[in-house]
Amino acid sequence: MTDGRLLKGEQTRRTILARAADIASAEGLEGVSIGRLATELKISKSGVFTHFGSKEELQLATVRAAAETFRRHVVEPALAAPEGMPRVRALYEAWQRYQREPVFPGGCFFYATVAEFDARPGRVRDAIAKAERAWSDFTERCLREARDLGHLTPETDVAQLAFELHALCRAGGANALLHDDNAAYARSAQAIRSRLSTATPHP
Template sequence: MPGDRRLARGDATRRLVLRRAVDVASVDGLDGLSLGRLATELELSKSGVFALFGSKEELQLATIEAALEIFRSHVVTPSLDVAPGLPRLRAICENWLDYSEKRVFPGGCFFFNVGAEFDARPGRVRDAVAAASGSFAGLIRETAVEAVALGHLDADPEVLAFELHALGRAANADAVLNGGTRAYALARQAIGARLP
């Protein structure tokens, strides 16, 4: 079926473009994306790439969704396989630090970087970034609440979740700016002190 092959080829091209887009955006921001740049770098026709997305904003939104899928596969999904409460909370933090330290995205944590880019700019792109970041912060909070409810920890779960989120973000920011892995070691030490 020629139509099926064209559809499959279009899906494969879309995945290829989005994989490159998340890497570019992690370093240059979502504003650093352009249909022309991606077409040139991937040796595709600009009109073909445009047909996949239609506008820069649609490309940005699709890039956020693609980055979220990658983030979930590295951080969230493996954490959900761990026992509830404190073990899962530890796994979330460790998987997150590993994801950032291993540079799954060349610019470090995709959502930290694009969050800083769009945090004060209203619109659909900011809303999508905020929703993605908020869902992860919510997972940390829910897991902290669960750990307290199970008697694994004696802490204010809201404060604990805020601290854990802040430690991960600080490790990413420091390591991206200054290089090296010291920030991750310090974050692991600080998280270990909060999650005995």
């Protein structure tokens, strides 16, 4: 167990969480039931339960697992690009790719769960909010770097810009799913492109 192999339990736990995140992206975290996971994964209900000890812990673990997936699909590709505008562009491209690929069958895990828990105080909401905050902190950092390198105009309000790009990106995925209309992705991409260009020096 000093090498890379996984203990049996850890392996099962990951399987459960991956499925839980998939379900949650499409039907919300409340749609994830222990009995359902057990049936679909052909494990006993108690076998699923023991890994987490409570429904809430399962939900929290699912949020953490989804955040890790998000990081791998969006943050890492961005970090692979050079600082400044290239990284900013890589970031939003990766984000859009992640939404339509689809990494999660129900679109973005966080779009679904934010809407589900934003008005429901508790540990789950706090965990989701924390993941969201970490993500927007990261986008702001990338945009700030771009501004400091002169790739964006000095007056650029980074927080405001991050908010707007966030809104535009999320809306693309949501509209595409709701209306079965891939054109929404294009609209989203176009909006992000032109919003970024308004903050770009000497047009």
